[in-house]
Amino acid sequence: MTQKACIVGGGVIGGGWAARFLLNGWDVAVFDPDPEAERKIGEVIDNARRSLPALYDKRLPDEGKLSFHSDLAEAAAGADWVQESVPERLDLKHKVLGSLTELAPKTAVIGSSTSGFKPSELTSEGARAVVAHPFNPVYLLPLVELVGDAAETARAAEVLRSIGMFPLHVRKEIDAHIADRFLEAVWREALWLVKDGIATTEEIDEAIRMGFGLRWAQMGLFETYRIAGGEAGMKHFMAQFGPCLSWPWTKLMDVPEFTDELVDLIAGQSDAQSGHRSIRELERLRDDNLVGMMRALKKSGSGAGGVLNTHERALAAPAEAELPITGDRQIPQSWTDYNGHMNEAHYLEAGAAATDRFMELIGADADYIASGKSYFTVENHLRYLDELLAGERLTVTTQVLQGEGKKMQLFHFLKNADGKLAATMETLLLHVDLNTRASSLPGAEVGEKLKAFADAHKALPFPEGAGRFVGQKAV
Numbered sequence: 001m002t003q004k005a006c007i008v009g010g011g012v013i014g015g016g017w018a019a020r021f022l023l024n025g026w027d028v029a030v031f032d033p034d035p036e037a038e039r040k041i042g043e044v045i046d047n048a049r050r051s052l053p054a055l056y057d058k059r060l061p062d063e064g065k066l067s068f069h070s071d072l073a074e075a076a077a078g079a080d081w082v083q084e085s086v087p088e089r090l091d092l093k094h095k096v097l098g099s100l101t102e103l104a105p106k107t108a109v110i111g112s113s114t115s116g117f118k119p120s121e122l123t124s125e126g127a128r129a130v131v132a133h134p135f136n137p138v139y140l141l142p143l144v145e146l147v148g149d150a151a152e153t154a155r156a157a158e159v160l161r162s163i164g165m166f167p168l169h170v171r172k173e174i175d176a177h178i179a180d181r182f183l184e185a186v187w188r189e190a191l192w193l194v195k196d197g198i199a200t201t202e203e204i205d206e207a208i209r210m211g212f213g214l215r216w217a218q219m220g221l222f223e224t225y226r227i228a229g230g231e232a233g234m235k236h237f238m239a240q241f242g243p244c245l246s247w248p249w250t251k252l253m254d255v256p257e258f259t260d261e262l263v264d265l266i267a268g269q270s271d272a273q274s275g276h277r278s279i280r281e282l283e284r285l286r287d288d289n290l291v292g293m294m295r296a297l298k299k300s301g302s303g304a305g306g307v308l309n310t311h312e313r314a315l316a317a318p319a320e321a322e323l324p325i326t327g328d329r330q331i332p333q334s335w336t337d338y339n340g341h342m343n344e345a346h347y348l349e350a351g352a353a354a355t356d357r358f359m360e361l362i363g364a365d366a367d368y369i370a371s372g373k374s375y376f377t378v379e380n381h382l383r384y385l386d387e388l389l390a391g392e393r394l395t396v397t398t399q400v401l402q403g404e405g406k407k408m409q410l411f412h413f414l415k416n417a418d419g420k421l422a423a424t425m426e427t428l429l430l431h432v433d434l435n436t437r438a439s440s441l442p443g444a445e446v447g448e449k450l451k452a453f454a455d456a457h458k459a460l461p462f463p464e465g466a467g468r469f470v471g472q473k474a475v
Protein backbone atom coordinates (compact mmCIF):
# COMPACT_ATOMS: atom_id res chain seq x y z
CA MET A 1 0.00 0.00 0.00
CA THR A 2 1.21 3.53 -0.77
CA GLN A 3 2.60 5.26 2.29
CA LYS A 4 1.64 8.79 3.25
CA ALA A 5 3.78 11.71 4.47
CA CYS A 6 2.24 14.79 6.04
CA ILE A 7 4.39 17.91 5.57
CA VAL A 8 3.67 20.76 7.98
CA GLY A 9 5.36 23.96 6.82
CA GLY A 10 6.25 23.89 3.15
CA GLY A 11 9.05 26.46 2.84
CA VAL A 12 12.63 25.77 1.75
CA ILE A 13 12.92 22.63 3.87
CA GLY A 14 9.31 21.39 3.93
CA GLY A 15 9.23 21.70 0.11
CA GLY A 16 12.41 19.61 -0.09
CA TRP A 17 10.92 16.92 2.19
CA ALA A 18 7.72 16.88 0.08
CA ALA A 19 9.82 16.29 -3.06
CA ARG A 20 11.95 13.57 -1.42
CA PHE A 21 8.88 11.56 -0.30
CA LEU A 22 6.84 12.17 -3.46
CA LEU A 23 9.59 11.08 -5.86
CA ASN A 24 10.12 7.95 -3.79
CA GLY A 25 6.52 6.93 -4.37
CA TRP A 26 4.86 8.27 -1.18
CA ASP A 27 1.59 10.24 -1.18
CA VAL A 28 2.26 13.69 0.28
CA ALA A 29 -0.25 15.94 2.08
CA VAL A 30 0.92 19.50 2.78
CA PHE A 31 -0.35 21.94 5.42
CA ASP A 32 0.96 25.52 5.17
CA PRO A 33 -1.11 28.70 5.70
CA ASP A 34 0.98 30.64 3.13
CA PRO A 35 -1.29 31.28 0.09
CA GLU A 36 1.83 30.98 -2.11
CA ALA A 37 2.81 27.58 -0.66
CA GLU A 38 1.48 25.52 -3.59
CA ARG A 39 3.42 27.58 -6.15
CA LYS A 40 6.63 27.53 -4.09
CA ILE A 41 6.49 23.78 -3.42
CA GLY A 42 5.66 23.17 -7.09
CA GLU A 43 8.88 24.93 -8.07
CA VAL A 44 10.96 22.94 -5.58
CA ILE A 45 9.41 19.68 -6.84
CA ASP A 46 10.17 20.67 -10.45
CA ASN A 47 13.82 21.13 -9.46
CA ALA A 48 13.77 17.73 -7.74
CA ARG A 49 12.23 15.99 -10.77
CA ARG A 50 15.06 17.39 -12.83
CA SER A 51 17.85 16.25 -10.53
CA LEU A 52 16.98 13.36 -8.16
CA PRO A 53 16.31 10.68 -10.84
CA ALA A 54 19.62 11.67 -12.47
CA LEU A 55 21.47 10.16 -9.50
CA TYR A 56 20.27 6.66 -10.31
CA ASP A 57 20.82 4.15 -13.11
CA LYS A 58 17.48 2.60 -12.26
CA ARG A 59 13.99 4.09 -12.33
CA LEU A 60 12.59 5.49 -9.09
CA PRO A 61 9.08 4.33 -8.06
CA ASP A 62 6.10 6.08 -9.71
CA GLU A 63 5.44 9.41 -8.01
CA GLY A 64 2.81 9.46 -5.26
CA LYS A 65 -0.14 11.89 -5.08
CA LEU A 66 0.45 15.47 -3.87
CA SER A 67 -2.36 17.31 -2.05
CA PHE A 68 -2.69 20.61 -0.18
CA HIS A 69 -4.93 21.03 2.88
CA SER A 70 -6.22 23.96 4.91
CA ASP A 71 -7.18 21.58 7.74
CA LEU A 72 -4.29 20.09 9.73
CA ALA A 73 -6.39 17.09 10.86
CA GLU A 74 -7.16 16.21 7.24
CA ALA A 75 -3.48 16.49 6.25
CA ALA A 76 -2.33 14.31 9.15
CA ALA A 77 -5.04 11.62 8.83
CA GLY A 78 -3.59 8.21 7.96
CA ALA A 79 -0.01 9.52 7.79
CA ASP A 80 2.93 7.14 8.30
CA TRP A 81 5.38 10.05 8.70
CA VAL A 82 4.71 13.62 9.80
CA GLN A 83 7.46 16.20 9.27
CA GLU A 84 7.26 19.58 10.97
CA SER A 85 9.26 22.32 9.18
CA VAL A 86 7.78 25.56 10.53
CA PRO A 87 10.01 28.58 11.36
CA GLU A 88 12.65 28.12 14.07
CA ARG A 89 10.67 29.48 17.07
CA LEU A 90 10.21 27.26 20.11
CA ASP A 91 6.70 28.60 20.94
CA LEU A 92 5.52 27.82 17.39
CA LYS A 93 7.16 24.37 17.39
CA HIS A 94 5.37 23.60 20.73
CA LYS A 95 2.00 24.64 19.30
CA VAL A 96 2.36 22.72 16.02
CA LEU A 97 3.92 19.57 17.50
CA GLY A 98 1.27 19.58 20.28
CA SER A 99 -1.54 19.58 17.67
CA LEU A 100 0.22 16.92 15.59
CA THR A 101 0.59 14.65 18.62
CA GLU A 102 -3.21 14.76 19.00
CA LEU A 103 -4.09 14.50 15.32
CA ALA A 104 -1.54 12.12 13.78
CA PRO A 105 -1.98 8.34 13.99
CA LYS A 106 -0.18 6.92 17.05
CA THR A 107 1.86 4.78 14.65
CA ALA A 108 3.22 7.77 12.71
CA VAL A 109 6.77 9.01 13.22
CA ILE A 110 6.69 12.73 14.04
CA GLY A 111 9.92 14.39 12.93
CA SER A 112 11.01 17.98 13.44
CA SER A 113 13.43 19.67 11.00
CA THR A 114 14.72 21.97 13.74
CA SER A 115 18.31 23.09 13.19
CA GLY A 116 18.98 23.89 16.81
CA PHE A 117 16.38 22.77 19.37
CA LYS A 118 16.94 19.62 21.41
CA PRO A 119 14.24 16.91 21.60
CA SER A 120 13.81 17.60 25.34
CA GLU A 121 12.93 21.21 24.47
CA LEU A 122 10.51 20.19 21.68
CA THR A 123 8.69 17.67 23.90
CA SER A 124 8.73 19.68 27.17
CA GLU A 125 5.00 20.45 26.87
CA GLY A 126 3.96 16.85 26.19
CA ALA A 127 4.39 16.58 22.41
CA ARG A 128 5.68 13.35 20.85
CA ALA A 129 8.53 14.13 18.39
CA VAL A 130 12.09 13.32 17.39
CA VAL A 131 14.56 15.64 15.70
CA ALA A 132 15.00 14.70 12.03
CA HIS A 133 17.31 17.48 10.86
CA PRO A 134 17.91 17.45 7.09
CA PHE A 135 20.18 19.46 4.78
CA ASN A 136 19.24 21.69 1.90
CA PRO A 137 18.35 20.50 -0.77
CA VAL A 138 16.56 17.73 1.13
CA TYR A 139 15.70 15.88 -2.10
CA LEU A 140 19.42 15.42 -3.00
CA LEU A 141 21.49 15.46 0.20
CA PRO A 142 21.17 12.20 2.15
CA LEU A 143 22.07 13.35 5.69
CA VAL A 144 19.38 13.48 8.39
CA GLU A 145 20.54 13.94 12.00
CA LEU A 146 18.25 11.88 14.25
CA VAL A 147 18.00 12.81 17.93
CA GLY A 148 15.58 11.53 20.57
CA ASP A 149 13.97 8.37 21.88
CA ALA A 150 16.04 5.33 20.82
CA ALA A 151 13.14 3.14 19.64
CA GLU A 152 11.49 5.98 17.77
CA THR A 153 14.70 7.10 16.04
CA ALA A 154 15.44 3.47 15.06
CA ARG A 155 11.99 3.29 13.42
CA ALA A 156 12.59 6.65 11.75
CA ALA A 157 15.99 5.50 10.42
CA GLU A 158 14.41 2.58 8.59
CA VAL A 159 11.96 4.86 6.79
CA LEU A 160 14.67 7.37 5.90
CA ARG A 161 16.87 4.64 4.41
CA SER A 162 13.97 3.48 2.25
CA ILE A 163 13.80 6.94 0.65
CA GLY A 164 17.56 7.06 -0.03
CA MET A 165 18.63 9.10 3.01
CA PHE A 166 21.44 8.61 5.53
CA PRO A 167 20.22 8.74 9.14
CA LEU A 168 22.97 9.75 11.57
CA HIS A 169 22.10 9.04 15.22
CA VAL A 170 23.30 11.81 17.51
CA ARG A 171 24.31 10.01 20.73
CA LYS A 172 23.52 12.83 23.15
CA GLU A 173 21.23 15.77 22.57
CA ILE A 174 23.05 19.08 22.22
CA ASP A 175 22.06 22.47 20.81
CA ALA A 176 22.42 22.47 17.01
CA HIS A 177 23.21 18.71 16.84
CA ILE A 178 26.52 17.87 15.06
CA ALA A 179 26.74 19.44 11.61
CA ASP A 180 25.39 22.88 12.49
CA ARG A 181 28.05 23.17 15.21
CA PHE A 182 30.65 23.14 12.42
CA LEU A 183 28.66 25.35 10.13
CA GLU A 184 28.24 27.88 12.90
CA ALA A 185 32.01 27.96 13.59
CA VAL A 186 32.75 28.49 9.89
CA TRP A 187 30.00 31.11 9.59
CA ARG A 188 31.34 32.98 12.64
CA GLU A 189 34.89 33.12 11.22
CA ALA A 190 33.54 34.22 7.83
CA LEU A 191 31.59 37.08 9.44
CA TRP A 192 34.75 38.25 11.21
CA LEU A 193 36.80 38.11 7.99
CA VAL A 194 34.23 40.29 6.18
CA LYS A 195 33.75 42.65 9.14
CA ASP A 196 37.50 43.14 9.55
CA GLY A 197 37.86 43.85 5.82
CA ILE A 198 40.17 40.86 5.32
CA ALA A 199 38.07 39.12 2.67
CA THR A 200 34.88 39.65 0.66
CA THR A 201 32.02 37.13 0.52
CA GLU A 202 33.27 36.07 -2.91
CA GLU A 203 36.86 35.55 -1.73
CA ILE A 204 35.62 33.43 1.17
CA ASP A 205 33.57 31.30 -1.22
CA GLU A 206 36.65 30.86 -3.47
CA ALA A 207 38.70 29.78 -0.45
CA ILE A 208 36.16 27.03 0.21
CA ARG A 209 35.20 25.84 -3.27
CA MET A 210 38.71 25.83 -4.78
CA GLY A 211 40.18 23.78 -1.96
CA PHE A 212 38.90 22.08 1.14
CA GLY A 213 35.25 22.08 0.03
CA LEU A 214 36.19 19.59 -2.70
CA ARG A 215 37.94 17.35 -0.18
CA TRP A 216 35.21 17.31 2.43
CA ALA A 217 32.51 15.75 0.22
CA GLN A 218 34.48 12.58 -0.24
CA MET A 219 36.56 12.08 2.94
CA GLY A 220 35.27 14.44 5.58
CA LEU A 221 37.64 16.04 8.10
CA PHE A 222 39.51 13.23 9.88
CA GLU A 223 40.31 11.03 6.90
CA THR A 224 41.48 14.12 4.99
CA TYR A 225 43.81 15.18 7.83
CA ARG A 226 45.11 11.64 8.29
CA ILE A 227 46.45 11.83 4.72
CA ALA A 228 47.79 15.33 5.40
CA GLY A 229 50.00 13.81 8.11
CA GLY A 230 51.95 11.97 5.40
CA GLU A 231 53.15 8.42 5.93
CA ALA A 232 53.16 8.91 9.70
CA GLY A 233 49.43 9.65 9.52
CA MET A 234 47.27 11.24 12.20
CA LYS A 235 49.83 11.30 15.03
CA HIS A 236 52.25 13.35 12.93
CA PHE A 237 49.46 15.62 11.75
CA MET A 238 48.42 16.34 15.34
CA ALA A 239 52.00 16.89 16.51
CA GLN A 240 52.55 19.41 13.73
CA PHE A 241 49.27 21.33 13.79
CA GLY A 242 47.96 20.73 17.33
CA PRO A 243 50.02 23.56 18.84
CA CYS A 244 48.49 26.02 16.36
CA LEU A 245 45.20 25.69 18.21
CA SER A 246 46.60 27.80 21.02
CA TRP A 247 47.74 30.51 18.60
CA PRO A 248 45.34 33.39 17.91
CA TRP A 249 44.26 32.02 14.52
CA THR A 250 40.56 31.89 15.22
CA LYS A 251 38.15 34.20 16.99
CA LEU A 252 37.13 31.22 19.14
CA MET A 253 33.73 31.97 20.71
CA ASP A 254 33.89 35.70 20.14
CA VAL A 255 30.81 36.51 18.02
CA PRO A 256 30.66 39.66 15.88
CA GLU A 257 27.78 41.95 16.75
CA PHE A 258 24.97 41.75 14.15
CA THR A 259 24.79 45.51 13.48
CA ASP A 260 22.84 46.98 10.51
CA GLU A 261 26.22 47.99 9.14
CA LEU A 262 27.52 44.37 9.11
CA VAL A 263 24.27 43.01 7.63
CA ASP A 264 24.36 45.66 4.86
CA LEU A 265 28.05 44.99 4.19
CA ILE A 266 27.48 41.25 3.76
CA ALA A 267 24.19 41.53 1.86
CA GLY A 268 25.76 44.15 -0.48
CA GLN A 269 28.79 41.97 -1.22
CA SER A 270 26.57 38.94 -1.74
CA ASP A 271 24.36 40.92 -4.19
CA ALA A 272 27.47 42.04 -6.09
CA GLN A 273 28.72 38.44 -6.18
CA SER A 274 25.52 36.60 -7.16
CA GLY A 275 22.67 39.11 -7.58
CA HIS A 276 22.68 38.71 -11.38
CA ARG A 277 21.18 35.22 -10.98
CA SER A 278 17.75 34.33 -9.56
CA ILE A 279 17.52 31.97 -6.58
CA ARG A 280 15.86 29.30 -8.79
CA GLU A 281 18.74 29.62 -11.30
CA LEU A 282 21.27 29.23 -8.47
CA GLU A 283 19.34 26.22 -7.16
CA ARG A 284 19.47 24.53 -10.57
CA LEU A 285 23.21 25.22 -10.87
CA ARG A 286 23.75 23.81 -7.36
CA ASP A 287 21.65 20.74 -8.14
CA ASP A 288 23.42 19.98 -11.44
CA ASN A 289 26.80 20.26 -9.72
CA LEU A 290 25.67 18.08 -6.81
CA VAL A 291 24.37 15.42 -9.20
CA GLY A 292 27.70 15.38 -11.07
CA MET A 293 29.72 15.13 -7.86
CA MET A 294 27.46 12.51 -6.27
CA ARG A 295 27.56 10.39 -9.43
CA ALA A 296 31.36 10.53 -9.31
CA LEU A 297 31.24 9.39 -5.66
CA LYS A 298 28.99 6.47 -6.70
CA LYS A 299 31.88 4.98 -8.69
CA SER A 300 34.09 4.57 -5.61
CA GLY A 301 31.20 4.18 -3.16
CA SER A 302 32.68 7.05 -1.09
CA GLY A 303 30.48 9.19 1.17
CA ALA A 304 27.07 9.93 -0.33
CA GLY A 305 27.95 7.67 -3.28
CA GLY A 306 27.76 4.61 -1.02
CA VAL A 307 24.26 5.64 0.14
CA LEU A 308 23.15 5.95 -3.49
CA ASN A 309 24.51 2.51 -4.36
CA THR A 310 22.66 0.91 -1.43
CA HIS A 311 19.40 2.66 -2.31
CA GLU A 312 19.76 1.77 -5.99
CA ARG A 313 20.17 -1.92 -5.15
CA ALA A 314 16.91 -1.78 -3.17
CA LEU A 315 14.90 -0.21 -6.01
CA ALA A 316 12.44 -2.63 -7.61
CA ALA A 317 13.58 -4.65 -10.61
CA PRO A 318 11.55 -3.98 -13.77
CA ALA A 319 8.63 -6.32 -14.58
CA GLU A 320 9.29 -9.28 -16.88
CA ALA A 321 8.64 -8.87 -20.61
CA GLU A 322 9.04 -11.01 -23.76
CA LEU A 323 12.66 -9.87 -23.98
CA PRO A 324 14.78 -9.37 -20.87
CA ILE A 325 14.71 -5.77 -19.61
CA THR A 326 18.32 -4.67 -19.41
CA GLY A 327 17.78 -0.99 -18.63
CA ASP A 328 15.05 1.14 -17.06
CA ARG A 329 15.92 4.68 -15.99
CA GLN A 330 15.20 8.37 -16.35
CA ILE A 331 17.43 10.40 -18.63
CA PRO A 332 19.57 12.77 -16.55
CA GLN A 333 19.97 16.41 -17.50
CA SER A 334 23.73 15.81 -17.68
CA TRP A 335 23.21 13.42 -20.62
CA THR A 336 21.81 16.21 -22.82
CA ASP A 337 23.87 18.49 -25.04
CA TYR A 338 23.86 21.83 -26.88
CA ASN A 339 21.07 20.46 -29.16
CA GLY A 340 18.76 20.01 -26.17
CA HIS A 341 18.53 16.21 -26.39
CA MET A 342 20.42 13.12 -25.23
CA ASN A 343 23.94 13.24 -26.62
CA GLU A 344 25.07 10.41 -28.92
CA ALA A 345 27.73 9.24 -26.46
CA HIS A 346 25.06 8.36 -23.89
CA TYR A 347 23.17 6.09 -26.31
CA LEU A 348 26.37 4.04 -26.28
CA GLU A 349 26.52 4.34 -22.48
CA ALA A 350 22.93 3.05 -22.14
CA GLY A 351 23.67 0.21 -24.60
CA ALA A 352 26.91 -0.73 -22.82
CA ALA A 353 25.08 -0.76 -19.45
CA ALA A 354 22.46 -3.07 -21.03
CA THR A 355 25.25 -5.42 -22.12
CA ASP A 356 26.61 -5.44 -18.55
CA ARG A 357 23.13 -6.23 -17.21
CA PHE A 358 22.68 -9.03 -19.76
CA MET A 359 26.05 -10.49 -18.74
CA GLU A 360 24.74 -10.59 -15.15
CA LEU A 361 21.59 -12.38 -16.36
CA ILE A 362 23.66 -15.23 -17.82
CA GLY A 363 25.88 -15.42 -14.74
CA ALA A 364 28.84 -13.44 -16.12
CA ASP A 365 28.64 -11.23 -13.03
CA ALA A 366 31.22 -9.64 -10.71
CA ASP A 367 32.16 -13.01 -9.10
CA TYR A 368 32.57 -14.64 -12.52
CA ILE A 369 34.81 -11.77 -13.67
CA ALA A 370 36.83 -11.99 -10.44
CA SER A 371 37.39 -15.67 -11.29
CA GLY A 372 39.31 -14.55 -14.40
CA LYS A 373 36.69 -14.77 -17.16
CA SER A 374 34.75 -12.08 -19.00
CA TYR A 375 33.46 -10.78 -22.33
CA PHE A 376 35.16 -8.07 -24.43
CA THR A 377 33.21 -6.00 -26.99
CA VAL A 378 34.74 -6.22 -30.47
CA GLU A 379 32.16 -4.31 -32.54
CA ASN A 380 29.16 -2.00 -32.01
CA HIS A 381 26.64 -0.55 -34.41
CA LEU A 382 24.28 2.18 -33.19
CA ARG A 383 21.28 3.57 -35.05
CA TYR A 384 19.87 6.89 -33.77
CA LEU A 385 16.14 6.84 -34.62
CA ASP A 386 14.53 9.43 -32.35
CA GLU A 387 15.41 12.16 -29.87
CA LEU A 388 15.43 11.42 -26.16
CA LEU A 389 14.93 14.28 -23.70
CA ALA A 390 16.02 14.96 -20.13
CA GLY A 391 13.63 13.47 -17.55
CA GLU A 392 12.14 10.97 -20.03
CA ARG A 393 12.01 7.29 -19.11
CA LEU A 394 14.33 5.07 -21.14
CA THR A 395 13.90 1.31 -21.21
CA VAL A 396 16.22 -1.16 -22.91
CA THR A 397 15.35 -4.73 -23.93
CA THR A 398 17.81 -7.20 -25.42
CA GLN A 399 17.48 -9.91 -28.07
CA VAL A 400 20.23 -12.50 -28.47
CA LEU A 401 21.17 -12.96 -32.14
CA GLN A 402 24.01 -15.38 -31.55
CA GLY A 403 25.15 -17.19 -28.42
CA GLU A 404 27.39 -20.12 -29.04
CA GLY A 405 31.03 -20.84 -28.43
CA LYS A 406 33.07 -17.73 -27.75
CA LYS A 407 30.62 -15.38 -29.46
CA MET A 408 27.77 -13.36 -28.01
CA GLN A 409 25.88 -11.08 -30.39
CA LEU A 410 23.20 -8.87 -28.80
CA PHE A 411 20.64 -6.45 -30.20
CA HIS A 412 19.49 -3.75 -27.74
CA PHE A 413 16.21 -1.86 -28.29
CA LEU A 414 16.23 1.60 -26.61
CA LYS A 415 12.66 2.89 -26.15
CA ASN A 416 11.11 6.04 -24.69
CA ALA A 417 8.22 6.18 -22.17
CA ASP A 418 5.59 5.60 -24.91
CA GLY A 419 7.41 2.51 -26.14
CA LYS A 420 8.65 4.30 -29.28
CA LEU A 421 11.98 3.01 -30.58
CA ALA A 422 14.62 5.73 -30.13
CA ALA A 423 17.74 3.72 -30.99
CA THR A 424 19.09 0.24 -31.55
CA MET A 425 22.56 -1.02 -30.70
CA GLU A 426 23.97 -4.23 -32.09
CA THR A 427 27.01 -5.49 -30.29
CA LEU A 428 29.38 -8.39 -30.81
CA LEU A 429 31.39 -9.71 -27.87
CA LEU A 430 33.99 -12.41 -27.47
CA HIS A 431 34.54 -14.41 -24.33
CA VAL A 432 38.04 -13.80 -22.93
CA ASP A 433 40.36 -15.44 -20.39
CA LEU A 434 41.49 -12.44 -18.31
CA ASN A 435 44.81 -14.12 -17.42
CA THR A 436 45.97 -14.81 -20.99
CA ARG A 437 43.92 -11.89 -22.48
CA ALA A 438 43.04 -14.29 -25.33
CA SER A 439 39.59 -15.43 -26.46
CA SER A 440 38.31 -18.56 -24.74
CA LEU A 441 35.13 -20.60 -24.21
CA PRO A 442 32.83 -19.43 -21.40
CA GLY A 443 32.31 -21.45 -18.23
CA ALA A 444 29.74 -24.25 -18.66
CA GLU A 445 26.93 -22.54 -16.73
CA VAL A 446 27.33 -19.18 -18.49
CA GLY A 447 27.53 -20.94 -21.87
CA GLU A 448 24.31 -22.87 -21.16
CA LYS A 449 22.38 -19.83 -19.98
CA LEU A 450 23.47 -17.84 -23.02
CA LYS A 451 22.47 -20.67 -25.34
CA ALA A 452 19.05 -20.95 -23.66
CA PHE A 453 18.40 -17.25 -24.39
CA ALA A 454 19.71 -17.65 -27.96
CA ASP A 455 17.47 -20.69 -28.61
CA ALA A 456 14.38 -18.94 -27.19
CA HIS A 457 15.06 -15.76 -29.20
CA LYS A 458 15.47 -17.71 -32.47
CA ALA A 459 11.66 -17.96 -32.60
CA LEU A 460 11.42 -14.13 -32.67
CA PRO A 461 11.55 -12.13 -35.91
CA PHE A 462 15.08 -11.06 -36.89
CA PRO A 463 15.09 -7.38 -35.79
CA GLU A 464 14.74 -4.72 -38.47
CA GLY A 465 18.09 -2.96 -38.70
CA ALA A 466 20.18 -5.89 -37.45
CA GLY A 467 23.25 -6.77 -39.53
CA ARG A 468 23.40 -3.21 -40.89
CA PHE A 469 26.56 -1.11 -41.31
CA VAL A 470 27.30 2.47 -42.33
CA GLY A 471 26.58 2.12 -46.06
CA GLN A 472 28.07 5.34 -47.45
CA LYS A 473 30.96 4.58 -49.77
CA ALA A 474 34.25 6.29 -49.00
CA VAL A 475 35.25 8.75 -51.76
Ligand SMILES: NC(=O)C1=CN([C@@H]2O[C@H](COP(=O)(O)OP(=O)(O)OC[C@H]3O[C@@H](n4cnc5c(N)ncnc54)[C@H](O)[C@@H]3O)[C@@H](O)[C@H]2O)C=CC1
Pocket residue numbers: 008009010011012013014031032033034037084085086087088096113114115116133134135136
Ligand atom coordinates in the same frame (compact mmCIF):
# COMPACT_ATOMS: atom_id res chain seq x y z
N1 LIG B 1 16.73 26.69 5.53
C1 LIG B 1 17.65 25.81 5.89
O1 LIG B 1 18.79 25.82 5.38
C2 LIG B 1 17.33 24.76 6.90
C3 LIG B 1 16.29 24.88 7.80
N2 LIG B 1 16.01 23.90 8.71
C4 LIG B 1 14.91 24.01 9.67
O2 LIG B 1 13.67 23.80 8.98
C5 LIG B 1 12.63 24.58 9.59
C6 LIG B 1 11.98 25.42 8.51
O3 LIG B 1 12.94 26.28 7.93
P1 LIG B 1 12.80 26.86 6.45
O4 LIG B 1 12.13 25.88 5.58
O5 LIG B 1 14.14 27.38 6.10
O6 LIG B 1 11.81 28.08 6.71
P2 LIG B 1 10.86 28.82 5.66
O7 LIG B 1 10.62 30.16 6.22
O8 LIG B 1 11.39 28.69 4.28
O9 LIG B 1 9.51 27.96 5.74
C7 LIG B 1 8.67 27.91 6.85
C8 LIG B 1 7.27 27.60 6.36
O10 LIG B 1 6.43 27.33 7.45
C9 LIG B 1 5.16 27.92 7.19
N3 LIG B 1 4.45 28.09 8.45
C10 LIG B 1 4.51 29.12 9.32
N4 LIG B 1 3.67 28.88 10.37
C11 LIG B 1 3.09 27.67 10.14
C12 LIG B 1 2.16 26.89 10.86
N5 LIG B 1 1.65 27.28 12.03
N6 LIG B 1 1.78 25.70 10.33
C13 LIG B 1 2.28 25.27 9.15
N7 LIG B 1 3.18 26.00 8.42
C14 LIG B 1 3.58 27.17 8.94
C15 LIG B 1 5.49 29.19 6.46
O11 LIG B 1 4.37 29.66 5.71
C16 LIG B 1 6.64 28.74 5.57
O12 LIG B 1 6.19 28.28 4.30
C17 LIG B 1 13.31 25.35 10.71
O13 LIG B 1 13.12 24.67 11.91
C18 LIG B 1 14.78 25.37 10.32
O14 LIG B 1 15.64 25.47 11.42
C19 LIG B 1 16.69 22.70 8.68
C20 LIG B 1 17.72 22.50 7.79
C21 LIG B 1 18.16 23.54 6.89
Ligand SMILES: C[N+](C)(C)CC(=O)CC(=O)[O-]
Pocket residue numbers: 115134135136180183
Ligand atom coordinates in the same frame (compact mmCIF):
# COMPACT_ATOMS: atom_id res chain seq x y z
C1 LIG C 1 21.44 27.62 8.44
N1 LIG C 1 20.91 26.38 9.03
C2 LIG C 1 21.38 26.32 10.40
C3 LIG C 1 19.45 26.46 8.99
C4 LIG C 1 21.43 25.30 8.19
C5 LIG C 1 21.00 23.92 8.51
O1 LIG C 1 20.36 23.63 9.49
C6 LIG C 1 21.45 22.80 7.62
C7 LIG C 1 21.87 23.13 6.21
O2 LIG C 1 21.19 22.72 5.26
O3 LIG C 1 22.91 23.77 6.03
